[in-house]
Amino acid sequence: MEDVMSQLVLLRHGQSAANFANTYTGWTDAPLTAHGVAEAKAAGAALAATGIQFTHVHTSMLSRAIKTAYLVQAAIDQTWLPITKSWRLNERHYGALRGINKDESRAVFGKQQVAQWRRGYRAHPPLLQQPVADRRYAPWPQTIVPRGESLADAEQRLVPYWVDTIAPRLRRGENQLVVAHGSTLRALIKYLEQISDDDIDGVEVANAQPIIYTLNQDLTIADKQVLTPNFPGK
Numbered sequence: 001m002e003d004v005m006s007q008l009v010l011l012r013h014g015q016s017a018a019n020f021a022n023t024y025t026g027w028t029d030a031p032l033t034a035h036g037v038a039e040a041k042a043a044g045a046a047l048a049a050t051g052i053q054f055t056h057v058h059t060s061m062l063s064r065a066i067k068t069a070y071l072v073q074a075a076i077d078q079t080w081l082p083i084t085k086s087w088r089l090n091e092r093h094y095g096a097l098r099g100i101n102k103d104e105s106r107a108v109f110g111k112q113q114v115a116q117w118r119r120g121y122r123a124h125p126p127l128l129q130q131p132v133a134d135r136r137y138a139p140w141p142q143t144i145v146p147r148g149e150s151l152a153d154a155e156q157r158l159v160p161y162w163v164d165t166i167a168p169r170l171r172r173g174e175n176q177l178v179v180a181h182g183s184t185l186r187a188l189i190k191y192l193e194q195i196s197d198d199d200i201d202g203v204e205v206a207n208a209q210p211i212i213y214t215l216n217q218d219l220t221i222a223d224k225q226v227l228t229p230n231f232p233g234k
């Protein structure tokens with residue numbers, strides 16, 4: 001029997017207000033900027049040119065990813081697709097760093113510490129005293145709302161979503177679109193490409209550049225391509 005192949009597209013949201021301000025974001029619900037909206041549309045146009053037909057869209061519970069997903073679905077003329085929003089796809093929680101400027105944090109905590117927090121696999125940012133109350137997570141036990149996460153923590157809560165909700169569809173040959181965040185996509189890429197804990201610090205995911213994997217039925221990677229859409233000037 002012939003191997004069924006599928007395509008998986010990973011997409012980081014367009015520029016958010018926090019990206020523009022260069023502040024740590026995590027689970028803070030920073031909106032897209034006008035530039036971010038234009039980036040999402042450009043990513044959608046680039047994806048439309050590939051002609052990929054999806055059966056499902058997966059995104060987080062944060063508006064920058066949700067709105068990017070909607071804009072992309074409009075650009076590829078697949079607005080009818082079912083979409084699942086999961087906290088498991090939320091950005092890695094930046095704990096007590098949220099809202100702090102990334103350059104200023106280097107001056108306060110030192111370059112090395114900040115590099116560890118941002119790109120190390122097991123480094124935790126300083127934790128919040130209490131999780132931030134947010135009614136969107138009310139249906140789940142309060143314990144799911146983190147006070148800060150390492151990339152390893154984010155990977156741990158993301159993988160069950162991959163295993164239960166994305167992987168079975170890909171195995172059936174159904175193309176899947178995942179619109180999420182820089183760190184959660186790094187965690188997913190680490191898992192998919194079996195990148196070591198040490199080497200993940202070199203992996204970056206740019207805003208609004210679709211990453212297209214062609215996967216074999218056993219979900220090994222047959223091909224990987226990164227689209228670089230034509231963005232309007234900043």
Ligand SMILES: O=C(O)[C@H](O)COP(=O)(O)O
Nearest residue numbers: 023024025026091118182
């Ligand atoms: O949560 C954030 O601040 C960003 O989405 C990703 O953070 P980074 O710039 O440290 O990768």
